[in-house]
Amino acid sequence: MTRLPAIHDRDLATGRAADPAAHARAVRAMFARISRHYDRLNHLLSWNCDRRWRRRAAARLDPGTVWVLDLCAGTGDLGLACLAAGRARQVVAVDFTPQMLARLAGKPGATAVRAVAGDALCLPFRDAWADALVVGFGVRNLADPTAGAREMRRVLRPGGQLLVLEFFRAEAHAAGPGRGPAAPVRKLLAGLVPCVGRLAAGDRAAYTYLPESMDRFLSAAAYRELLAQEGFADVFVERLTLGVAHLVGGRRPLA
Numbered sequence: 001m002t003r004l005p006a007i008h009d010r011d012l013a014t015g016r017a018a019d020p021a022a023h024a025r026a027v028r029a030m031f032a033r034i035s036r037h038y039d040r041l042n043h044l045l046s047w048n049c050d051r052r053w054r055r056r057a058a059a060r061l062d063p064g065t066v067w068v069l070d071l072c073a074g075t076g077d078l079g080l081a082c083l084a085a086g087r088a089r090q091v092v093a094v095d096f097t098p099q100m101l102a103r104l105a106g107k108p109g110a111t112a113v114r115a116v117a118g119d120a121l122c123l124p125f126r127d128a129w130a131d132a133l134v135v136g137f138g139v140r141n142l143a144d145p146t147a148g149a150r151e152m153r154r155v156l157r158p159g160g161q162l163l164v165l166e167f168f169r170a171e172a173h174a175a176g177p178g179r180g181p182a183a184p185v186r187k188l189l190a191g192l193v194p195c196v197g198r199l200a201a202g203d204r205a206a207y208t209y210l211p212e213s214m215d216r217f218l219s220a221a222a223y224r225e226l227l228a229q230e231g232f233a234d235v236f237v238e239r240l241t242l243g244v245a246h247l248v249g250g251r252r253p254l255a
């Protein structure tokens with residue numbers, strides 16, 4: 001079992017990793033290791049809610065959207081959900097772990113997806129190219145979420161939509177720390193996920209990362225604020241399944 005200290009060492013206020021290069025290396029190595037098990041464990045650990053959350057994000061896309069960039073695409077399920085919902089005509093799936101992207105091949109709809117190996121913090125695309133940009137459980141893994149938002153804004157066309165699905169840090173709750181409606185589910189995840197990860201994928205460290213990284217990332221409200229500061233308009237937050245996950249979105253302004 002390998003611990004992943006580089007991933008956890010980040011500034012709680014900004015979400016920035018203390019050592020971005022070491023963080024990226026550790027994230028890539030972790031996803032390469034678990035790529036074979038990723039889809040199955042996602043569905044199992046979320047009781048299939050992950051599928052519903054992706055469908056919800058896809059349903060938010062403007063009808064008639066043509067080019068969708070699926071960032072931190074992993075095995076491609078969010079881009080595929082956009083295609084299945086009839087809300088995207090073409091998807092470009094970008095990820096810096098080729099082993100994850102390789103799992104996309106053969107899935108229904110995958111022929112309308114172009115897989116591109118690339119870093120979300122330095123995208124290999126020209127400015128203002130994408131009609132919409134979706135990110136499923138990816139921004140929490142970035143070494144610098146502010147730099148990530150800047151890069152997303154750069155490649156989106158003016159008026160283009162951004163939709164981010166994520167497990168954010170729990171918001172402070174009036175009833176006290178760790179007392180929100182999703183707190184029991186999060187507690188259960190923190191105990192259960194590493195055990196299931198060890199049994200099903202033989203990788204307790206990677207599956208300890210999931211609950212731990214939620215607590216070390218920004219809250220949904222802080223991420224909404226970050227997007228607004230980085231120039232996104234119409235920024236919103238939608239709670240999913242009592243706040244276990246959130247959908248945060250906005251648009252690159254027309255002007």
Ligand SMILES: C[S@@+](CC[C@H](N)C(=O)[O-])C[C@H]1O[C@@H](n2cnc3c(N)ncnc32)[C@H](O)[C@@H]1O
Nearest residue numbers: 031072073074095096097100119120136137141
């Ligand atoms: C939790 S998986 C999410 C996969 C998929 N989007 C989903 O909905 O299940 C996170 C993915 O982000 C990718 N990733 C993390 N940091 C990245 C970066 N800087 N650039 C590109 N991909 C990155 C990882 O390789 C991994 O495949």
